[in-house]
Amino acid sequence: MRPLSPLLTVLALAATRAFAQVTTTVSVSATASHAIPTSLFGMMFEDISVSAHSGDGGLYGELLQNRAFQQVTPNTTDALSAWTPVGGSSITVIADPSPLSSALPNSLALTIPANSAGQFGFANEGYWGINVQAGTSYTASLYYRVASSIPSGKGSAPPTLTIALQSASGTRLASHSVSLETGGWTHVSAVLTPTRTPASTANLFTVTVSGVPKQGLDVNFAMLSLFPPTFKGRANGMRKDIAETLFEVRPAFFRFPGGNNLEGQTPATRWQWRNTVGPLTERPGRVGDWGYVNTDGLGLLEYLYWCEDMEMEPFMAVWDGYSLDGESVTGAALDPYIAEAIEQIQFVIGDPETSEPAALRASLGRKEPFALKYVEIGNEDFIGNAPGTVASRWNQIVTNLSTTFPQLQFMATSDTGSPVLTPTPQTYDIHVYQTPDWFTTNSFFYDTFARNGMTFFEGEYAAISSNSSNIFGTPDQGRFLWPTVAGSAGEAAFMTGFERNADIVFAASYAPLLGHVNDSQWTPNLVGFDAGNVFKSTSFYVQKLFSLNKGDEYLPSTLPSVNGTLHWSVTRWTSTSELVIKISNIDTSPASLTFVLPFKNVESEGTVQLLTGAATASNTPEEPDLIVPTTGKVKTGETFEYSAPAMSVSVITFGAK
Incomplete structure (x- = not known):
């Protein structure tokens, strides 16, 4: 046999070293560090905004467009x-x-x-x-x-x-x-x-x-x-196929009535709860924040029934004095809007015997209150707001609301700690749209946050572009039309950070949720649809994998490399002693892991659910099932190895105690 040439010798040594480098040992603790909140994975909804026709023409069951000629100019085409x-x-x-x-x-x-x-x-x-x-x-x-x-x-x-x-x-x-x-x-x-x-x-x-x-x-x-027939037969309810698709995820909560669509282009055109309840003939509709009409057939009561039908907790927002044209309402001029917010909450949880809005709810067939714990104050107050204005409005609104509803928690939507808000927020809603690589390298985003009683809601996040210098650009500038495998794997890496930090991160929701393939102003969306079909993205499957396999307590383990391409988390279902290991590999090569467990009674075989494909691959209307999870078996034990495929998300489950 001829000796290897110097170049081939170098390549062989490099390959041997590379193989050794991709083997990662993960030691798992038997003692949980914190519980996994039942509310950790849910959904955010933007009613007919951002993702065009996500409500009217989408989730809302009505099949006729422009059914009542609302907010149009008569005698025009x-x-x-x-x-x-x-x-x-x-x-x-x-x-x-x-x-x-x-x-x-x-x-x-x-x-x-x-x-x-x-x-x-x-x-x-x-x-x-x-x-x-x-x-x-x-x-x-x-x-x-x-x-x-x-x-x-x-x-x-x-x-x-x-x-x-x-x-x-x-x-x-x-x-x-x-x-x-x-x-x-x-x-x-x-x-x-x-x-x-x-x-x-x-x-x-x-x-x-x-x-x-x-x-x-x-x-x-x-x-x-x-x-058509609606989800669970609800009158004036939701389109069945879209609702059933979302129900697959078993979302824990639902954030509504949306982000920007809450605010209005002006204070006068903000979302107003009273205009969304009662007979459809009494709902005037409004021009939504992206230029077309909201029928408001999907109104406050429909949202609340929808949450019950889907077994979700409602996260409801109230208007906080800021509209998208940059106008801020402050001081005494804000008082009527605070009263409106109080009435909106009373409609949801008030006593019909003592509250007019609650009596209105009862007159519409719902005497008992709905469940409500979290109320969000405005939307994205970190955009376009003068810090002093944000602080003064927060103080005025929350002081009033917390006096009336001491049992509720109020979410702030400004940057955490800037400006300083009084009273100190119990919860912040954080939004981020970025590249797949950003989400991978920021898996440790919450690890350095102070443990001071404050909690966090990752209310909007998605990998939307391959171009870090122009995240919100056009498709020819790197913007994704559909979630990609690389983006979904990056999101999964970020989501392992939610679990590791679930002592302070109590909820998270991908955004936007829905987009009509014939008219969408925002891409990508978690779920696409047209008049007769629903299209599940790769990110939809990642959300489903995490939601259905979140466990109820987190087990610390060897930490991933902060700047690495391989991330994992280990959780456990205490009632069944079932271990859940989630792995994101955003590298273009497989990665080998060795798991070392502290348990003596470990099943010899587990189940692995795997989502993998080319980095730029997407599920589209032309190829709706190009990338779907597969289920197989994997050998497990007190110590076992697993090779995470390139560009993949894996969920391994097995008994261990």
Whole structure:
């Protein structure tokens, strides 16, 4: 055999050394250092902001877009968004002289010309389509008012109004007909059950009138609606497939009504709880902070029922005097807004016998209070606020709220310790959007925080870009359209730091949660969707792996290298004596670990759940299941080895006591 050349000898020695270097020994303690809070992993929601149509057209079950012509300018083309005429009719959104309600001043005016035969009306395209499935019951409803006279007498049959679902090719899939009546606003409700499933979601909701008198006809329509079956059958509830996807994660909490969407572009356009409760006909909606209308059909009461249906704890925010245009309300001018915040909280937890907002809640069918522990004061007060303004508003708001609700904890949203706030916050909400590498190297972010009774909520975090110098740039500048394997593995490294510091980090939520693939102003999102599909990202699977396997106490172990690419945490379920080891490897090569356990009774085999793939790989609408977790077996024992694949997140579980 020929001797190796000098170059090959060097390469062989380097390979041997490299192999030795990637073996890491992890010694685990038998004694827990702290409990893992049940609230550690949850969800943050931004209602129709940041991620376009995450509420309306997304989580909220309503299938019709622009259903009530809220906050639009009458007699404009934009006011007819999503609506088109059918037949030779004419449609216009008008300021109705006799509106359905003061909250909904506009209606759609249908004009059918004289001497018309056939069907005339209008159609709604939904939110980039309507998913229609055979055998599924869809609840349709509308209000109409005949604005012109209808001939009566012998031989004069009233015109017929037909509500229908129609395929893109014009095939009627389901319908319901009634005779038109005169005399003010009339409500029509029907259950439409299609007998066939069309080939695509490019379907229409149609309203047509036939049997029109010779002189023509004018009919006004308001508050049109189409609902599919909702999550857990909740009236005015959530889209079932999206809700069921989120329920897979078993989130511990839900932060609402969102970050920026709480604030408003001005104080007058802030999110206002009273405008989001009561009958849908009494909700005016608002122009959201990203330029389009929020119906507020998903309102305060719906949020609270949703939390119960999902078995989540509500984290609710109140407006704190700061709007996105930079305006701060301070001093005596802030008092009415503090009163509004108190009323909002009273609606949630107050006694109907002593509180008007709580009595309103009871009148809407919910006498008993909801569970509430955490209230967030504003959103991201570390952006655009003068420090003195932040401090004065915090003092004024929290002093008042804590006097009224001493049992609640109030979260600050300014930078921790800057400015100094009085009273001292019990909790801070921290947000960070960064690169995969940043999240990996900052796994120790919370390790140096003081243990002084203060706790922390990582309310928004996500790896959104590969470009550290332009995090919020465009896709051609490194911004991710979808979460990547490298980003998700980096987030997992950061999340092991949550567990290691769960004595002070009590909650964390990836953000944003949802994004419609046809219209999203923010990328990436945890879950994507269109009219008929839900797309689970690689980061969704990481959140699910951590949430379902968090354990209830943390076991200290050998610490990872602060600047390394390999991170881990060890937790335990005390009731089952099951050990949970989570490992993030963001390196392009596998990493070998040897675990040394202090237990004598260790199962010889464990389960490993593994998410791995190319660093830039993503789940997309074109390849929705490109990267999914796999489940296998791994040999375990008092001492065992595990090779973490390159670009991977591993969760190993086994019995040990």
